[in-house]
Amino acid sequence: MIKLLIYEDNPQLREGLTMLLNGSDGFEVLASFKNCSNVLQELRIYKPDVILMDIDMPGSDGIEGLKQIRLVDNEVKILMLTVFDDNKNVFEAISNGANGYVLKKTPPAKLIEYIQEANSGGAPMTSSIATQVLKMFSSLHSEKGENYNLSEREKQVLHLLVNGYSYKMISAEMFIAIDTVRSHIKKIYEKLHVNSKSEAVAKAFKDRIV
Incomplete structure (x- = not known):
């Protein structure tokens, strides 16, 4: 059973996601919230496996919530679920420890697949996001970096x-x-x-x- 928290300010979408996941085998939505104002307390109370995190929310937004969580927990999987696919948000999310980045228009069956992938250690991304990530990193004209003494x-x-x-x-x-x-x-x-x-x-x- 994959246990989830949902952070999404749109009540209709929040309810729709909850119904979709609770109606799917192997998923349980523990709770859902309109922003990340109490995200650390909620993380302690519910101990989810995966968090679906909107970016643009009033009060404490998804990037801020992501940063707060990663200060105390590197194990929980965080999947950014958003309408934004611009470079700034993608880079901020990845740089701050998001496990995946998925657009809200993703079909339900694909979203379920992405959640399962994130839960098992993958890094799911909508194809348009993955393309942006590749372009973004290829545009960083750094020379071959040090190998950080990796074996x-x-x-x-x-x-x-x-x-x-x-x-x-x-x-x-x-x-x-x-x-x-x-x-x-x-x-x-x-x-x-x-x-x-x-x-x-x-x-x-x-x-x-x-």
Whole structure:
């Protein structure tokens, strides 16, 4: 059972998402809120697996909520669900530890698939967002960056993360145990000075590590 919190200021959409997910096998919406004003308290109370996070909300918005959560929790999966696909919001969300970035017009079946992907360690993005991310990073004219003293094995793991592999997929691809994958990723985070998979991927692109 994937347990979720929803942050969305539009009451109709909030209710629609709740009904969709509660009516789908394997999903439970624990609660939904119109902004992120009490996000840390709500995180402690409900302990969700995945958070669906709108960006443009009155009061404390989704980017601010994302930042607050990542100060205390790097495990919960946060999927930005928004009408915005502009570079600024995409970059801010990824840089601050979002696990995925999906447009609100995403069909329900695809949204469910994205949530499952995020929950299992993937980094789902609507295709138009993924295209923007690639363009955005390719426009950063940095030279080949330092390798941050990553070992060849760590570079291989990072390369697979960049390509959207989950921990389980990396384990199968490299013929190593999941715990070994976690160990490599922990060391990668320490060397890159990041706290999440999306931050590691962003840094890999920006500094052209892989």
